[in-house]
Structures are given as C-alpha cells and as structure tokens.
Amino acid sequence: MTLTAPPTRTGAGPHDVATARARFRPWRWVAAAALLVIAAQIVAFGVGNERFRWDVVAANLFAPSVLAGLGTTVLLAVLAMLIGSLVGGLLAAAQLSDFGPVRWAATLYVGIFRGIPPLVQLIFWFNLAYLLPRLSIDVPFGPTLISWSTNDVITPLTAGVIGLSLVESAYMAEIIRAGVLGVDQGQREAASAMGFTPLQTFFRIVLPQAMRVIIPPSGSQFISVLKGTALVSVIAMNDLLHAVQVIYNQTYEIVPMLIVACIWYLAVVTLLTLGQRRLERHFARGHVRTVATGGVS
Amino acid sequence: MNTTVLSLRGLTKRFGDHTALEGVDLDVTEGEVVVVIGPSGSGKSTLVRCVHQLESIDSGAMYLDGELLGYEEHRGGLRPLSPRGTAAQRRRIGMVFQQFNLFPHFSALRNVTEAPRRVHRRDAADAERDAAALLARVGLGDRAHHYPRQLSGGQQQRVAIARALATAPRILLFDEPTSALDPELVEEVLGVLRGLAADGLTMVVVTHEMAFAREVADRVVFMDDGRIVESGPPQAIFGNPTSPRLRGFLSRHNREVPA
Numbered sequence: 001m002t003l004t005a006p007p008t009r010t011g012a013g014p015h016d017v018a019t020a021r022a023r024f025r026p027w028r029w030v031a032a033a034a035l036l037v038i039a040a041q042i043v044a045f046g047v048g049n050e051r052f053r054w055d056v057v058a059a060n061l062f063a064p065s066v067l068a069g070l071g072t073t074v075l076l077a078v079l080a081m082l083i084g085s086l087v088g089g090l091l092a093a094a095q096l097s098d099f100g101p102v103r104w105a106a107t108l109y110v111g112i113f114r115g116i117p118p119l120v121q122l123i124f125w126f127n128l129a130y131l132l133p134r135l136s137i138d139v140p141f142g143p144t145l146i147s148w149s150t151n152d153v154i155t156p157l158t159a160g161v162i163g164l165s166l167v168e169s170a171y172m173a174e175i176i177r178a179g180v181l182g183v184d185q186g187q188r189e190a191a192s193a194m195g196f197t198p199l200q201t202f203f204r205i206v207l208p209q210a211m212r213v214i215i216p217p218s219g220s221q222f223i224s225v226l227k228g229t230a231l232v233s234v235i236a237m238n239d240l241l242h243a244v245q246v247i248y249n250q251t252y253e254i255v256p257m258l259i260v261a262c263i264w265y266l267a268v269v270t271l272l273t274l275g276q277r278r279l280e281r282h283f284a285r286g287h288v289r290t291v292a293t294g295g296v297s
Numbered sequence: 298m299n300t301t302v303l304s305l306r307g308l309t310k311r312f313g314d315h316t317a318l319e320g321v322d323l324d325v326t327e328g329e330v331v332v333v334i335g336p337s338g339s340g341k342s343t344l345v346r347c348v349h350q351l352e353s354i355d356s357g358a359m360y361l362d363g364e365l366l367g368y369e370e371h372r373g374g375l376r377p378l379s380p381r382g383t384a385a386q387r388r389r390i391g392m393v394f395q396q397f398n399l400f401p402h403f404s405a406l407r408n409v410t411e412a413p414r415r416v417h418r419r420d421a422a423d424a425e426r427d428a429a430a431l432l433a434r435v436g437l438g439d440r441a442h443h444y445p446r447q448l449s450g451g452q453q454q455r456v457a458i459a460r461a462l463a464t465a466p467r468i469l470l471f472d473e474p475t476s477a478l479d480p481e482l483v484e485e486v487l488g489v490l491r492g493l494a495a496d497g498l499t500m501v502v503v504t505h506e507m508a509f510a511r512e513v514a515d516r517v518v519f520m521d522d523g524r525i526v527e528s529g530p531p532q533a534i535f536g537n538p539t540s541p542r543l544r545g546f547l548s549r550h551n552r553e554v555p556a
Contacts, residue, residue, distance in 0.1 A: 189351050190398035194412035195388030195464065198380050204415060208402050286401045286444035 056256035060247060061263065069243025070264050072157075076239065077226040079161050084168025084225070085218070091173035092180060093202075106173070114170040119231050121167060126159040126235040156237035160229070168225055175217045179210035211283040219276035223269050240264055299326040300362075302468050302499050303348065307357035310340075310347055310523075317343040319523040320357070325468065328497045332510040332531075335520035336546060341503045342395075344520070345470040348501070349392050350383055361389060362467060388416055391466035395473040397453045399445040405432060405456045406441040409463045417464060424463075431459040435489050451482030455489055462493075469493070471502040507550055511535050519543045 046052060060066055094106035113121070129150040136147030183206050191201040233242035244257040251257075301324050308321040318340045325331050333341045346352045348359060350367050359366040366386055368375045378386070399408050409428035413419040419427075432438055435455040445453050454474055461469055471490070475483040487509050494500065494513045504510065510517050510531060517534040519527045519542075527534065527543050538544045 184398075186394060186396050186398035187400065190392075190394060190400070192384065193349055193351070193387060193390075193392040193394075194460070195384050195416045196412070197384045200415055204411070205400055209400075283402075286403065286446060 051255060052259070053253055053256040056251075056253050057259050057263075060244075060257060060260050063247070065243045065246065066240070066260060066264070069238055069240040070268075072238050073226065073229045073240040073264075074268060076157075076160055076164065076229045076232065076237075077222065080164035080168045080225050080229075081222050083161070083165040084172050085176075087165065087169035088172025089176055091169060092176035095173065095177050096180060110170045110173050112170075113166045114174075118163065118167045118228055119234065122159060122163040122231055122235055125163045126154060126156065128154050128159070156232060156235045159235055160232040160237050160239075164225060164228060164232075167228075168221070171221055172218065175214055175221065176210070178217075179212075179214035180206060182213045183209045208283065212280075212287065215276065215279050215283060219272065219279075222272055222276075226268060226272070227265065299328060301325070302327050302329075302362060303501070304360040304363075305344075305348070305357070306359075308344070308347060308354055308359065309356040310343055310352060311355050316523050318347065318354075321520075321523075321525055323518065323525065323528075325499060325501060327499055329499055329515045330494045330513055331501045331516050331518055332514035333501065333503045333518045333520060334505070334507070334510055334546075335526075339520040340523040341520050342472050343523075345392070345472050345501060345503055349390055349470060350387060351392075361386065384416075388412075388464055389467045391461035391464065391469040393454070393457050393461050393469070393471045393474050395476050397445070397450070397457045397477070399453055399457055399460070401445050404442050404444055405437065405448065405459075408445070408456055409460045412460070412464050428459070428463060431462050432456070434462075434492070435459045436485070449482060450478045451485045454478065454486045458486075458489055458493075468499045468501065471500065471504070473503050473505065475504065475506060505550075507535070507547075519546065521546070 091106045091109060094102045095110070097103050097106075132150050134147050135150050135153055136144045138144040138147075187205055187209065188201055191205040192198075196204065229239050230241040232239050233245060236242070240261050244261045248254045248257040303323070303325040305321055305323040308318050308323075309316070310318040321340075321344060323331075323344075333344065335341050343352060347354050348366070354367070358368075364386075365375075367378055367383060369378050369382065377383075399405075400411065403411060406425065406428050409431055410421070410424040413424040413427065414421060429438065429441060432441055435458055437452060437455055437459070440448060440452060440456075445456070448456065454477075458474075474490070475486050478486065483506070487506060490500075490502065490509070491513055502509075502514075512531075514531045516528060517531050518525055519534060519538075519540075521542050527538065527540050534543070535547065538547060
C-alpha cells in the first residue's frame with residue numbers, strides 16, 4: 001500500500017483521516033475464537049451429559065411445592081427488605097443525630113447485627129425459647145399485661161423474618177446514612193431558609209436526592225437478601241431451597257432439582273435488576289442533561 | 298421615618314477561637330437597601346447567615362419587626378425557639394445564596410412553588426400562577442420547565458431570587474449573589490436586584506460589586522474584622538471615606554476592578 005493518500009476533495013493537504021481503514025487486530029480474533037470454543041464445550045456438556053436430566057428439571061420447574069417455596073422465598077425477602085429499610089432509615093437518622101446516646105445506641109446496634117453471621121442469628125432466633133420460655137408485654141419493672149409461649153410465636157417464618165430483618169436493617173442503615181451524607185449542605189440550608197421544618201426538609205428535599213445514591217446499593221442488598229433466604233431452609237422453613245430438597249431427598253435427583261432452584265433464583269434476581277434500573281431512572285430526575293440534538297455513543 | 302424591619306444589637310459570633318462578628322449593631326428600615334462590603338473574612342457573610350439562623354449567635358440579639366429572633370422568653374430568662382418556631386420566623390425572611398442552592402430534582406417552576414405550597418399551604422394552581430409571574434419578573438418566563446442543570450449560572454441565580462420572593466418575605470438577604478458567576482453573567486443578576494430595589498423591597502446585599510453598591514444602595518456598610526467600621530450613604534462611603542481601613546480597602550479595590 002502506498003502511504004501517500006489520494007487527492008482530497010477539500011484539498012487541504014495530502015491526508016484525510018476520513019479515508020482511514022480499521023487496523024487488523026489479530027489477538028481479538030484469537031480471543032473471540034477461544035470464547036467460542038469454550039461456549040460450544042459448555043453447551044455440549046449441558047446437552048450431552050444425560051445426568052443433568054433436563055426432563056426432570058422441566059417436570060418439576062412448575063411443581064406446586066416448588067412454586068409455593070418460591071412464594072415463601074419472595075415473601076420473606078420482601079418482608080425483610082421492607083422492615084429492614086424502615087428500621088434502617090430510623091437507625092440512619094439516629095446515627096446522624098447530634099445527641100450522643102442515640103448515636104451510640106444506633107452504632108452499637110449496627111455493629112452487632114452486621115457483625116454476627118446471618119445463619120447464626122437465624123438459628124439463635126429459632127431457638128429463642130431456650131432463653132425466654134415466655135414472651136410478654138409488661139410495664140417496665142411492673143406487672144405483665146399480655147404473655148405468650150415463645151414456641152407459639154417463634155415459627156420458622158417469624159424467626160426467618162426477625163433474623164433477616166435485623167441483619168438487613170443494619171446494612172440499610174449504612175446505605176441510607178451514606179446517601180443522606182452525600183446531599184450538599186446547601187440544600188438543607190436552602191430548605192430551612194424557605195421555612196421548611198426539619199421533617200419537611202428531610203422528606204421533600206434531602207431524601208429524594210439521597211435516593212439517587214441509595215438505590216443502587218439497595219438493589220444489590222435486596223438481591224443478597226433474596227439469596228440469603230436460602231439460609232432459612234436450615235430452620236425447616238419451606239422456602240425454595242427447602243422445597244427442592246424435600247423432592248430430591250425422596251427421588252435422589254439432586255442435580256436437576258438444584259437446577260430448578262437456580263433457574264428460579266436467577267429469574268427473580270433478573271426481575272429485581274430490571275426494576276432497580278427503572279427506579280434509578282426515576283430518581284435521576286434533573287441530574288441528566290436532556291440531549292437536545294446529536295446522538296450519544 | 299419608616300418603621301424598622303430588622304434590628305441587630307451587639308451581635309457576636311465565634312467559631313472556636315476566631316471571632317467572626319463582634320458587637321454588630323445594625324437597623325434596616327422598611328424599603329431600605331443596605332449593601333454590606335468588606336474584605337474576605339470580614340464577617341459579612343456570617344452576618345446574613347446569622348440573621349437567617351443558619352448559624353447560632355453567641356451573644357447579642359436580633360429582632361424582626363420587633364420580635365426576638367431564634368429565642369423566646371421562658372421563666373424569666375431566654376431559651377431557644379422550637380424548630381417549628383424557628384421555621385415560622387424564617388418564612389418571613391428570604392435568602393439568596395452564593396451557590397444558588399436550587400433543588401436539582403425540581404424544575405424551575407417547582408423550585409418556586411415548593412415553599413408556597415408546602416409551607417404556606419397554597420393551592421397548587423394559585424402557586425403556579427404566581428410562580429410563573431415571578432419567573433417572568435426575573436426574565437425567565439420561558440424557562441419554567443427546565444431543571445437547574447439545564448440553566449446557566451445567571452439563570453439559576455435568577456430562579457433562586459424568584460424562589461426567595463415567592464413567600465413574600467419582609468426582608469431579602471443576599472449572600473454574595475454574583476460571586477459564583479462568570480463575569481459576563483453578573484450583570485443579568487444585578488439587573489434583577491436593581492428592579493427589586495426600585496420596587497421598594499427591603500434588602501441586605503453582601504457583595505464585592507462596588508459599582509452596584511454605589512448605584513443602588515441607600516446605605517453602605519463597611520465591615521472589617523467582624524465589626525462595622527463605617528456606614529453611611531454611598532456618596533459618603535465612596536466619596537469621603539474617613540477610616541484608614543476603608544480607604545485602604547477602596548484603593549485596593551479600585552486598582553483591581555476599575556469602577
């Protein structure tokens with residue numbers, strides 16, 4: 001090839017980069033070929049290995065007990081996330097308080113429930129009856145108003161909800177606190193300058209802006225809670241993992257039943273991720289310049 | 298003689314060992330435009346921030362229409378007002394910040410309607426009509442539905458002025474409203490301020506714009522080291538400064554920014 005370019009239309013000089021062609025980049029072709037081979041191998045393994053028993057996977061994917069387990073898993077994750085976010089919000093507010101004792105109490109709470117493995121906490125709450133045979137509401141150091149047997153109150157469901165919510169609230173407190181700290185101090189000043197009360201300032205001005213920072217890590221957090229619900233199978237709660245375990249304990253089709261669980265976990269997590277993207281767009285209001293003309297790469 | 302709107306008596310503010318304001322006395326009468334000038338760190342921003350109770354004061358007292366700001370009498374002494382009481386007082390004072398501090402998640406119109414609607418419980422349609430008129434007054438009638446990020450600095454500051462006007466405050470405080478602006482955008486904001494002064498609003502303007510002070514102020518206050526060193530009509534302050542510190546300040550300023 002000659003290095004001197006053909007004469008240009010505008011005649012500015014001998015070269016015009018508009019006529020340039022792409023370079024040949026051999027290692028990209030090598031990498032693509034390698035990935036293709038690996039992908040083909042995985043597909044061949046999945047299809048060729050009869051022990052995957054895809055027929056069993058298909059037959060059990062929509063089995064009533066599996067769907068019931070899925071429902072429990074989602075319910076548990078949603079409850080833990082809702083309670084965790086509410087309590088986490090209060091804890092974040094407490095940690096940002098200028099009153100020491102409130103701040104120390106919240107910091108201690110976060111330290112404890114974030115520091116103990118969730119599995120240990122679940123087993124602990126499930127066995128609460130050993131510590132407190134009866135739960136009661138009473139006047140501090142005074143008479144008892146109502147009382148229940150702990151074994152009636154602590155079912156696998158309540159133990160699961162309590163355990164997961166406590167862990168969740170500790171993590172959400174940190175996420176919300178970081179989001180609130182990220183909002184410029186001038187926003188608070190402007191809001192109070194307009195005569196907003198502290199509560200109005202928080203809910204109308206600070207929180208909506210903090211949400212932009214809070215949503216992405218909360219989405220990841222929701223996904224880890226959803227996966228964390230698999231822990232409740234150890235306290236005999238009928239979640240998705242427990243449902244497939246019950247089936248494979250009878251049929252010994254361990255791998256296909258675990259694949260059923262994997263498919264459902266991935267499906268729910270994918271849905272959550274899509275929902276998170278939508279929320280992020282909503283709270284990005286005013287933070288993205290609308291593109292008047294021209295494209296964005 | 299007009300009625301006194303704002304009255305400061307012996308105002309003192311400390312940040313640790315540093316005394317930002319020391320025994321400041323100032324009265325602002327209705328319809329008066331007071332322009333506060335002085336070198337950086339002289340306490341002029343702290344002064345308006347204290348009036349707006351964004352900073353607590355260490356001694357002295359402030360009165361708005363004769364009412365003590367930030368404190369109330371209690372069992373023969375004084376105690377701080379409740380957050381609600383403070384918020385109620387702030388509603389009667391408008392503030393424009395150096396950094397605009399518009400709410401980025403609201404449109405220009407919504408920035409202006411937010412306080413009338415949430416704080417004064419105004420009807421949405423009424424508030425929007427008034428807000429549109431205010432935006433037109435600052436020359437931004439066609440930018441009502443833009444978000445702050447889509448506006449230039451000068452436009453954002455004009456929205457911020459409309460927002461401060463929306464609650465019909467007794468007095469407007471400006472904390473260096475043009476200091477964060479590109480030079481070519483300063484004039485559009487000063488133009489709005491001139492209009493407000495001509496409309497007879499009571500204003501305290503902290504600024505480095507000497508030409509503006511000379512032209513618009515009813516009274517110029519020169520501060521240095523947390524004290525009011527000299528104050529008077531602009532002709533006296535700029536034409537016949539008595540204190541050496543003011544003379545030094547003005548000569549430095551004239552060398553840098555020919556007025």
